[in-house]
Every structure is written in structure tokens, then in C-alpha cells.
Amino acid sequence: MRILERISSFAGNTFAIWVILFAVFAFIIPEGFTWIAPHISLLLGIIMFGMGLTLSLDDFKGIVKAPKSVLIGVLAQYTIMPLLAFGLATVFQLPAEVAIGVILVGCCPGGTASNVMTFLAKGNTALSVTVTAFSTILAPILTPALTLLFASKWLPVSAGDMFLTIVQVVLVPIVLGIVVRVLFKKQVEKSTGVLPLVSVIGIVAVASAVVAVNKDAIATTGLLIFSVVMLHNVLGLLIGYLLAKVIRLDFRDQKAISIEVGMQNSGLGATLALAHFAPIAAVPSALFSVWHNISGPLLATWWGKRSER
Template structure:
């Protein structure tokens, strides 16, 4: 039934493509505009029917959303009086995306630090030295508008995203090393990202380092900590779980107090930085409550964990679509340039990640892992920071272009490596428990559209 639906979607896409070409030739916008959108979504839905390109389904959905945003930008401005690009809404969705993806992590991921004395430095240096400098050099030799330049630098200074773990799994790389680099680069982000953006992008736009530190904490560490709290609750002793339950009750009371007027009463005389810091406490309380609720939901309905990555994928499509609509005119002017910059930046990360690891004597499986960990950045964090700066339609464009591009190149490289067994000596891989492997496979199914059995 599903296969028949996908084939029907491809047929509709083919017909719509013909209508698009006819409408374009006749210069009839009312004909080719909707036909183009239908073609995009038809291809996205039907791609799963074609085995050779099925792994690009998620990227196809993003492209379809981008096409819709470019064609009908006004349709993504506000719905029912709610501004879709509003800071609170965008930040909340990005936090939920981070939480959903981080539920595929575990506390044990951080134990890999001591097992990777050489691989971890390659990943961290790649993220916070090679990629930022690469972004800075690329914008220095091109003629992009200042705020879009800042977006490229911003994207180059963020941590790794969980998509890199999926690519490592597909490529038969050292998954334990990949997960460890992701975890540690996320922990380092609240200090590393703001300082690097100030150093490399401060000449473009004034950067409030203190505010950005708290923005990174809110966008990444708060939801990631909530997800790790869920992981902790699973195996925590009864006394510890009781403490968490108590903290959730206190958090619920605190949030009710804040909504009932406590926020205005407590922040009325605070400085802007004080309000930002206080907001973090507000969000930590919300994170504890969400962690408790999610843990209870998983305990009652275990299948929830399989669908969380899909919810995250939907969130990513949302903020990419809204960003594209907000910056449509700018993207049409510099889109090709951004694509070229994004490709060079992405490939630079791959090259350093692989050969940097090999140069330090790491085996090929570990080098494959560092390739993806360095080359694929956290687009959600970059989008969230651009939103916090009020520059979603300009500084947010780089992430909207670079993230889908990275998914395409990463999937191509992962599929290439998956068909080529590793020859030569291979170090003993870092152990990944069955639960964690299953969680990462769930992300893989959401991002590539291929389940674990289909990859065998």
C-alpha cells in the first residue's frame, strides 16, 4: 500500500513537472507556481519507491518545503495571527528538535572521552578551529552582504549535530567515537561558539557575547540536559527518582507562579543580561518538567522513542521553511554563492576530519567517524542563534542552505563507504550498547527513510 502510494506520488510529480514547464514557457505564474510546489512534494513523497535514491527522502522533503517557501513566502509569515518566525516560537521549536534528537543520546556517551585520546582532539579541533577559520576565509574572499557573512561564520562555529552519528552508522565507522565527539562538542559550545563568533564575526555585526552564551545554553544544553535526565531516570535508584519527581513538582509550581505574574515582578528592575540569565532558570524548570513527563510517557508507551526523531525532522523542516520564506529575496540574490561556499566548507571539514585522523595514526573506521563529525554542523543551533540576534532572514540563511547540503553529501559519502569494507588494521571499536544503537537507528530511519533491515 505504501509503495503504491509512493509510485502514485511520482506519477503526480511527473504530470506536475510537465504543467510547470508549460506554465513557465507561457509566463503564467498562476500555473507554474502551484505546479512547481506539487512537483516538489510529489518527488519527496515518492522517492522511497526508488531504492537507489531512497536515502535522500528527508532531504527531498526539505527541498520541497524550501520550494514552497520561495514560491509563496507570504504563506509562511503568520497563521491565525501567530508570527511563524517569532523568536519565542522558533526558539521553542528548535529546543524541541534538540530534545528529540538528544533523546537518542545517553549519559554513557561521555565516558568515551577517556577511550579516545587521539580521535576526540581531531573532532574538537575540526569543529572549533578548522570550520570557523574555513568559514571566515570563504566569506573574506566573496562579496556577501554583511549579515549573511555573519550567518556563514555562525554556522562554522557551532557544534556537531546528531545527523553525523547517523552517517557514521551507515558508513560502518567507529560509532562510539562519533557519539563522543558530538557529546563533547555540545558541552563546549556555550563558551566556544560565542567567543569564536565575536572573534571572527565581530567586525561584521556587534556580537553580545554574554547574551549569546545564554542563548547557546537555552538552545542546546537545556534540552540536551533534559534528554539526559530522561536517560538517567530509566536506571536511577528509587531515592534518586523520588528527588527528580520532587524537582518536577517544584518546577511546575515555579512555572505557574511565573505565568501568573512572577516574571514581571522579578524581572522588572533587572538588566537585559540579568533577564537573559533569569530566563535560563525559567527554562531549566520547564526542562525538568518535560523530562519527567517524557519519561512517564516512554514508560507507558515505549514506542514513543521510535517516533521522536520524526518529530525532530518535522521541526527541522519547519525552521528551514520559515527561514527561507523570511529571507527569500536575499536568498534569490546570493543563493548560488551560498551553495558554493557551503559545499567548499563542507568538503573542507570532510578532508580535515579524515586525513587529520589518519595523520595521527587512527584506523580507517575512526577516520570515517571524524570525517562526518567535523564536516556536519548543528544547523539548528545556528538558526536559533540567528533568531536570537533578530537576523533570521539573513544570518539564518546559511544554516538553511548548508544543513540540507550536508545531508546530501553526507548520505552520498556514507552510502559509498557502506559498500566498501575497511581493509588494513582496525582498532577495537568503542562499545555502543544495544539500546543506544537502536536509538541511533531510529534517527537513521527518520533522516534517510531506510530502516535497519533494509541496510543489511
Template sequence: MNIDDVVLNFTPGSLVALNIVLGLIMFGIALDTSVDDFKAVAKAPKAMIIALVAQLVLLPAVTFALTLLLNVQASIALGMILVACCPPGNISQVLTYCSRGNVALSVSMTAVSNVVYIFVLPISLAFWGSLHPTARELMHQVSLDGWQMLADIFLIIGLPFFAGMLIRARWTRLAERVQPYARWISLLGLVGFIAAALIGNWAIFMAYIGVVLVAVFLHDAVALGLGYASARIGGLGVRDRKAITFEVGIRNSGLGLGLVFAFFGGLGGMAVVAGWWGIWDIIAGLAVASFWARHTKKRADAAATAPPGRSRGERSERIETTGSEDAE
């Protein structure tokens, strides 16, 4: 059977559970977000502009081209486009921290991006999906309701996000205590949910994973590489490059999976792509973050042998902020 004709088993109760997990993720992000984060972006908008252009314009466009190059089935192509149109995932901040990147910038970018994506996601998906030579047939079959998707995205992303920000503004200490638990519980809940969805449809997953593996691997590598290249071409320092790499490369595929079941009836190719992306994204992200952390530590250790006339601290700081002495 063609993967475009496969529908995954998914109960309405499971969809409600997924939406709760996604809402908790956004709530956790908001508990770590303040108005000052938005002000910081306004004062130094260059990094934010680079990240938004890379996410909103370049990533969907490159993904579109990649689906044509790989010549994947229509549902897989639409699944890849959907993931590319999703907002960044909250694990991007964890990975930025692990890689010794600019965590403050990552938090600010994730906050702004998620607000923007409430309105942009339905438009972007409709545009690129309808433009695709084979995936557009699937778009026509489901008669995607942009306004309904906007309402659902607002309930899943917007409402928990603004509620979390309100709590952070009024009860800062409470937010600081709750936020770490909300972040990790929601992340584990999402990973567990994706794993359960794949296990519950194991026969379908195993039948088509060979087709999806290469597509997701290349797509994820392209997304991470695009984030890094955009930041480097934009002249940003190493720590900012790390933040933007994960901001662009880590997508909220859990939201994408929820949209697959809400608007596309659990369409096989889309669901398998979104589900496997959610797992592989974490694996690839942790690998990149670990490599960067080790590399940065080696550079910092090398700074101890700084030549006369330049202090160790100055050399180390120059490496971490400007990247002018970094070979990354």
C-alpha cells in the first residue's frame, strides 16, 4: 500500500492529551520569558531578524526544494513542509545551554518566534503545500481551514504562552521555581507521547521508516546547517551562531503531529515524518551540542597559553563572542 493511503490509529483522547502536553511546553517557555526579552530584541534586532528570515522564508523554501530533489511521496513531502513551517521547539534553549551558546538570545528568539508563528504557520503551510506539484492534491482533499487552524494554534501555543508570561510578571519567584519542572515534564511527556504513537502504529512505522529515515536525516541536517550558515553570513559571534543554529534547526514537530491528526486525518506519511522528526531532532541536536561543548572547552583550555600582551580572559572572551579566533 502507498504511504499516501495509510492512516495512523489515533484516538480523540490521545489528541487531547497531545494538546495538553504542547500547551504545557509553551507554558514552560513563557515562565522563563519576560517583557525584557522582547525589549532586548528591539534594542539589538540583528540576530532576531536573521533567525526569523531563516525560519520563515529560507527553511520552507529549502525544504520545498529538498522534497523535489528527493522525489518523495506526496504525504512525506507535505509532512516535511509542515515540520519546516512549525515554530522552534523549547529544547532549543536546552541545547544552546549545553553547547555553551547564548541562552538569553535563545530565550528571546523562541519567545518572539512563537508569537509570530501563531499567525504565520497556517499561511506558510497553505502557500508551500499548495505550490508543491504532488502535495497540493492532499491539500485540496482536506480543504484546510486556515481560520480554524489559526484558532487551534492560538489555543495550543498562544493562550498557554500568554498565561505563563502573566504568571512570570506577577509572581516571578513562583515562576522561577515551577519553570524547570514544567520544561522537563513537558519535554518527557512529548517524547513519551511520540514514542507511544509510533509503538501503537509499529507495523506501519516499520513498513515505511526506510523511506522516511533518509528524508528526515537530510532535512534535519539542512535545517541545522541553514541556521548556522545564516548566522555566520550575518556576521554574528560564535555564541549567537549556536543559538540561531538550534533556533532554526529544532522544530516543534509535536505541534506538527497534532495538526496532522486534527486537519489531515492522521495521514501516514505526514504522521511518520513528524513523529520520527521529534525523536531524531533531539538525537541530532544533542550530538551537535556535545561536539560544540567539547570544542569550546578545548579552545578555552588553549586560551591558557595566550601570548604575552593578551590576558587569558581577554583571549577566551574574544573566542567565545566574536569567533574571530575560532575555527568552528
């Protein structure tokens, strides 16, 4: 078990490298990764189950301990990123399917990697975990509703079908994970050190499958999509930070809110895109997964060293 935990820790610390490396492999030899695409929903469900195993009922008490910060974090998550996505898709005049993909990423909850990045940045990790938990629990309602609001300009959106998909691949696995943790607390705590490895494998597989399926589209429009994804992420991090600063949260909370807003659950975005739209709609999620695992660690490292000084 210790060897697995060391491997898991190494995989978590080098997450960005593996995402980039396998995305490149998938682009060069797509036939080696396309078989993963039909199993993306299952992979996301496993990742969300792992997230549930790491959550405890105490994580949801954060709303009582710091209601203002949690409320700001959740509201910022579901306003800043969707609005930025809509604005970027409009300004860059993106093709309909690509615009849908960018908006889907923007309407997703925060990703679990945000908790690790907040910890490395010496931010308020407890706040980050609580905001991630609440934004994820609210995702079945808010993600379809916001996608319908912002994306129906380009293509028809079935909010009801998206709701069912999110319940199946996000809400149910998380609840099951929490229940298993409550019932088998000691056994689960012994295995939590291995869970980052599961998440890394899952996200890398999802990103690789999306790149493989969309190799030709990425070759022609990849630079444009990547530019939009970079702007989306960087502006989300910046505006999230400025909002928390203007509201006068302390610096640790500012870092947590910034990272929560900027780092999305790109795996969910890819799953919804493949399930309800054209395959190319999943490309922004895949590229977002690559980019935010570069920008997140860079920002977290800079903030962490700044805190040490």
C-alpha cells in the first residue's frame, strides 16, 4: 500500500505532465485511445465516487462556519465562468459546436484539482473543499440551466437530459462515496492515499480520448480553441481573485476563491459534450484540462513561495 501511495503522490504532483504527454500521444496515434471514448461516463463516475470518499459531513459544515466566503465562492463559480464563456464565444465568433463546448466548461462546477492547488498556494483549503462540494452538488440544476440560458443561441439544449446525465455520473457516485466513507470510515481512510492516482488516470484517459476522437478538428481549429480556453481560465482566475479582494476577504480566502473560479470540472464538460452534442464540443474541455493543470500549479507555486517569504 505504501508503494501505491508513493506512486499516487508522484502522479498527483506531476499531473500536468501526464495530461500533456498523453494528449500528445493521442494526437499522434489516435487509434490507441479512441476505444476509451464510449467509457468516459463510467470514468467520470469513478472519479466522482473517489471524490465522495474524500468528503466528510464536516466539509459541508463550512457553510455554517464561513457562510459569506462559501456563498461568494459558489456564486462566483456559476456567474463569472459562464459569462466569460458566452462573451469569448461571441467575440471570437466560434463555430456552434465549439461555442457550446466552451460554454459547457464555463457552466461546470469546480474541479477537485482546485483543492490541491489551493493547498499548494497556502490558501484556505477548507473553504476550497466546501465550495467544490457545494458547487458539485448544485451542478445537476445549475449546469443544465446555465447551459440552456447561454448556449441555446447556437444549438438546441435539452436541460432535462443533461440533468439526468449529471445525476447519474456526478451526484449518485458522490453520494455513494460519502455513504461508503461513513459506513467504512477506517477502511476508507487507509486507502485515501491512493485516490489521487485514480483521479489522475481517469482525467488523463478522458482528455486523451477526446483528443483522439477529434484529431482532425484539433489540427485545423486547435490553436483558436486553445487561445479561447487559455483566456477563459486566466480571466477566471484573475476576476475571481479581484472579486474576493474587493469584498475584502482575507488573502487566504482570495487565493481559494480565485482557484475555485478558474479551475473547472473539465471531465464533466467532456462527458456532457459527448453525450448531448457533437464530439468536437468536447475539445474545449480536453484542452481546458491540459491548460488549467499548467496554469494552476504555476499560480499555486508562486503564491506558496510568496507566503513563505
